[in-house]
Amino acid sequence: MNEAGIGTILIVDDEEELKFVLCAHLRHAGYHVFTASNGAEAIETARREQPDVVVMDVNMPVMDGLTATRRLKEDPATAHIPVIMLTARTRTEDLVRGLEAGAQEYLAKPFDMLEILARVRTVHRLATSRRQIEELNRRLESEVREKTHRLQVLYDYMRSLNQATTRDEILDLIVRCARDATGSERISLMMADNSGESLICERALGIERSLVRRIRVGAGEGVAGRVFQSGKTVVAKTVCDEDKSSGRYAYTSDTFLSTPLVTASLASHGEVLGVLNVTEKAAPSTFSEHEIECIRSIADAGAIALNHLERRRRLQESVLVLLRTIGRLSEYRDDETSLHLERVARYARLLAQRLLDDGAFRGQINEEFIEMIELAAPMHDIGKIGIPDDVLTKPGALTDEEFDLMKTHTEIGFRVLSMAMEGTGGGAPLLQMCSDIAYAHHERYDGRGYPRGLSADEIPLAARIVALADAYDAITSVRRYKEAASHEQAVERIRKDSGKHFDPVIVRAFLDGDRQFDEIRRRHADRESRLEAVGV
Structure with a gap:
């Protein structure tokens, strides 16, 4: 299409006089005209110039119009160009061909x-409409693909967050998802420091590591600081955006000068935890x-997810303190200063971690x-x-009767x-593990323990x-x-x-990490004043 926007026509005819007349009328109508x-x-001309319409005579030397039209339609580069055919033949079979x-x-x-000017306008208008529809369809298909991709990225992100x-x-998931969803090449995640007065950069893509360590922004300073303070999202299209009423600002500092930019707050339950900065899209657009x-x-x-993780951590700490407190009831009558329960808990965790790292008891740990x-x-x-x-x-030592009682x-x-598990309907894995441990921690691998004489894998892991x-x-x-x-x-x-009192696999994990036990x-x-109760 020419600069005026009306269109480009290719006239193909071996009659110079007719070609001249057609060119004159079409140019007078505002069309840009090529000839062959x-x-x-x-x-050759159609491939090079990509006209909007071809007006083609049928009877010509070298290659006739029917053959040329078929060739144009077979070529993907020219198949979209409409052809108006001119001929002196008026039989129905000629029209069909x-x-x-x-x-x-x-x-x-x-x-x-x-009439020919009217036909050219009609064909050109229809071709233009078809191209516009095709372009619209392409854009819609592209948008659907992009949105589908982003939705899939978000779905995978949500699943990963849950795990x-x-x-x-x-x-890591936040930064990776922002990159995958937008195609941006520069992303930073800035989290509040312990004082809650400043943001420090904890994750970044597209920024030199030496710069990342230096990034610190006070609350209210720059775009990130304002977003941290207000909890609102800021969008900047250019480095000179300063329309605060619209929520769009420039983002300039010693380490950043790039747009378009989106800065969103990480807020949960009224608390702003940090900000996410996303900029430098791979595609040059806002x-x-x-x-x-x-x-x-x-x-x-x-x-x-961060808020839930922190709540789970606090709950876990509370549960741990509660369980240790309940567990200490058995020792309360002796001496409250013992760290026996804390040590056993840490030893057990260490053993389980080593077993997991070694690939032992796969599917159980x-x-x-x-x-x-x-x-x-x-x-x-x-x-x-x-x-x-x-x-x-x-x-002192216990009698046989006392030992049986113990x-x-x-x-x-x-x-x-x-009884505690019955109150939960049996759906409490933690209580089940507590019960297994309390009941079977004096069983022996060789079956000579108590109370049930279980052996090997009969004993809960x-x-x-x-x-x-x-x-x-x-x-x-x-x-x-002693x-x-x-x-x-x-x-x-x-x-x-090993193999008598204890599971050989667990003993091996212990021996590999015994220094950590120490x-x-x-x-x-x-404390030195500690005197333990008799342990059996």
Whole structure:
């Protein structure tokens, strides 16, 4: 199409006089005109100039109009160009051949010049409308593909957020999703520092690492600081945007000078946790409304996930304190200063983590199992609350009768926790693990333990882990009837009991990480005045 916008016409005819007359009338009507004298020239000119309409004579030397029309329609580069065919032949079969070749119109010579101008305008208008519709369809298809892609990215993001267990995972997911959803090449995630007065850059793409470490923005400073303070989203189209009433600002600082930019707050339950900056789109255009909403959704979902993670952390800490407090009831009558429960919980977690890392008990141990065993381990001796004081705190060795009574603490603990599980309808995995540990942590791998004489895999895995953790702590702690053994002595005793008292796979994990056990023992040692109850 020419600059005036009316259109470009290619006239193909070997009659110079007719060609001259047609050119004159079409140019007078405002069209830009090219000419060719035969079909071969027409094909070459059409490919090069891409006219809006071809007016083609049928009878020409070198290549006739029917052949040229077929060639034009077979070529993807010219198939879209409409053809008006001119001929002196007026038989029906001639008309059919022209239409079958691909012509849109068929005019018989001689023709009226006003008629051919009207036909050219009509064909050109229809072709233009068709191209506009095709272009609109292409844009719509492109938009649908882009929106579908963003929705898929958001769906995958939401699923990943639900599975994320650490703050680092969530921060990584936020930045990655913003990149994948918008195609932006520069993204930064700035989170509030401990004071809540400044933002520090914790994740970034497209920014030099040396710059990332220096990025710190005060509340109310720059775009990020204003968004952090207000909780609103800011969109900047150019570096000189300063229309504050519309919520669009420039974003300039020592480390940033790029637009278009979207800065969204990470807010949950009225608290702004940070801001997400997205800029430098791969495509040279501003962010669409759908992209802006997508970025807001990414920020909102990330904030909710971070908030839930923090709430779970606090709840877990509360549950851990509560379980340790309940577990300590069995020791309360003896001495409140013992860190036995804390140590056993840490030993059990360490063992479970090493087993997971080693690929042992695949399908049984995962991150959730590790979290639960740390919470459940302190409940291993909860049943001792039902043992009489004169047996529990006896300074010397127990008689056979007293020892049999002491052993009932496993069954007492099981009954107490079973009643608790009944109150939940049996759908409490943590309580189930507590019950398994309390009931079976004195079973032996060789089947010579109590209370049920279980062996090997008959013993719940959590109980087998806690059995070793509890034994190590008992060996290395002061008891009323003995001094504490050294770490090395404990390691040797556990090594000798592999396959007898303890699961060999768990012993192997212990031996591989025994130095970490020693570190926990030293870091969480009892005060010297501590006198443990008799451990059985």
